[in-house]
Amino acid sequence: MSKIVRFHTTGGPEVLTLEDVEVREPRQGEIRIRTRALGVNRADAMLRSDHPSEFPSGIGWEASGEVDAIGPDVEGFTIGDAVSLIPCFRATDHPIHGEMAIAPASAVVKHPGTLSWEQAAALWGQYLTAYGALIETADLKAGDTVVIPAASSSVGLAAIQIARSVGARPVALTRSSSKRRRLLDEGAEAVVVTGEDDMVTRLNELTDGHGARVIFDPVGGPALADLIGAAAPGGTVILYGALSNEATTLPVLQAIGKSLTIWGYKVFELTTDVERRKAAVDWIADAVARKVLRPVIDTVFPLEDIVGAHRRLESGAQVGKIVVTVPR
Template identity: 30%
Template structure:
């Protein structure tokens, strides 16, 4: 048993039926709850259906490994050295997935459920799987457990006649090894076996003489930015925390990049309207790759590219998110852009479509147009067919707004900036104002509305809440409209899925052209937050985990 390791390279020869019989007999002797023996084994060798099924799983394996190899950077760092353990593992995995469809035998261990899915049901199937692997080892064969069937399970079940309610627990490939079995290299017992206190090994947990060890395995901890007390970005620390473990309906995401917003800077200083309890882990939106899924998660698989908005904790290597909150990232959307997409684009679409019914050919003025909120609003308004006038305070920012898609720009730092606006609208006024700034520019913008116009209140990046005379709304026959996307999404859990479904379809159709983002390494989180608070960022800032 101590020499049983994962065997991924097989000789091109079948496993005799008598040997398969003996292996499966051993597997079916395994213990199970109430001795119900709910396990079943679908054995695929060389029949036409078996060949089809193995190809489906093999194609799934290649797709998964391609994503993992890129996302985990197997070819960078020590992976660039062909003699490194990382490089050797990459070669082994590449060979395995490329040849999986030719494995002499592929077995699908299945669980016939007699009650609702629950975290303990694995106790009635995985002992049988382990028996199978140990029997294979005892007979000179070898194999490995994978989950590559998952993405193609809906195709496998009808092909192989597996009832819909049956759970396919894993994929096991078996064959005669090209190499040798042991000795295996594992972590020392002291790192894995604890007494009555976590992380404290008992005195007897000592490996036998001659045991070979490895440093590979799950990291002891992961890094996350922590706010221990409210204050400026300089007070933040990037600390090591335990690697999170997802619950049944959750997903562990390996964060590729995290969006940085003005609100993040307010939160760490305790200046936002909601003060989080300390310690607080900042970062409210992210994009990355699914690492691990909970037992009840069926619509996501490891390797899937996803994005989300989780409220906190995105400035980290990994985070936990409810599976229902995650959105698949289409191939047309870059991970860094996706990391800063969720909040600003959902807010813009909610404001324009749900709060104000923006129409094609309406003229909309977007304040603070060169920031992350403004750039998203430009992209969404253009996708909806509106004419966009962007307001920004410097030549560089106005040029950026044009690059984001605005058709016209105005300098709202000038005292008579409304005159420039009137010329652009030919004195006909605006149908809409999108205002994440507030302060002194809000009233002139409201005065520029045409009758029936709407001023969308999105935020107060200027730090000043404007005081608008109520008689203006009467005289202008115009409306102030609050755009509280966060509150609306909490009241209606389906809102974000509706918004993101629309936005993602526009991205795929090339109707929506997301603005470019500014990227900094995650290690530069302090500098990034300082620049965000100082208004120095043009566009959306994201912190990447590529450092």
């Protein structure tokens, strides 16, 4: 028997429970992992609160731990290997959050040995999302300005680090002036506090009137119009989320006038492609090993307080990744 995070109805963090469940043997192409740490994602909250599912449902995409059992036709792993998980599967098919997890072998990687369990659980979702958007899609280069709304999120911080690694200029957007100093310390070249600063004016000042070549936005809503106003002619706007509860307004004539590329992006388009996934994992692992990239962890919760971890996620107060540790 193993403790697994489950929910029997959609709702807020309080619907999550820890239940004792008998863990099956891994099937063909699967690996069973004794988890040591779990990464909490916005997608977990969306699944828990909004998406219809068969109940009871498990949850979770990211974790680190040790290989406990190996299914038929799986090669390249041995019992006891330290591994972490790439989000490239449906969490309802392979729920990861709990003391034991069974995952497709294609989602399991040996993470850089320099990382703690908590850092490994905070690695792949955020960096793969930022890498796929900024490096693959936008072809971010030295000297480019990239605007990063929700910059204190784990993906936002990953984007700042990746932009810095290629010599680009990351400009962080945040709703809270209390996060300004921290975002500068984490590598942002400048911070624009929405609601206090005039976003378009400030971004035009920072780019000498040229505008930002890349905008990496998980928010949408009315602010998208201002972001398009601050984009450079020929620039790329990448939308990878819809955190705003308000309708998204697209100023079509301005987008056409600037010849903008507006790209809807999801990380699964990268992680479910074998060749692209390998290239991305190799790039990130190398940068981590060289200490160019470093997962930023906001808060660590014990497994028995999984509800608290989700409440922290939904507070919007975090800077970096929320991680849950699993007792041995």
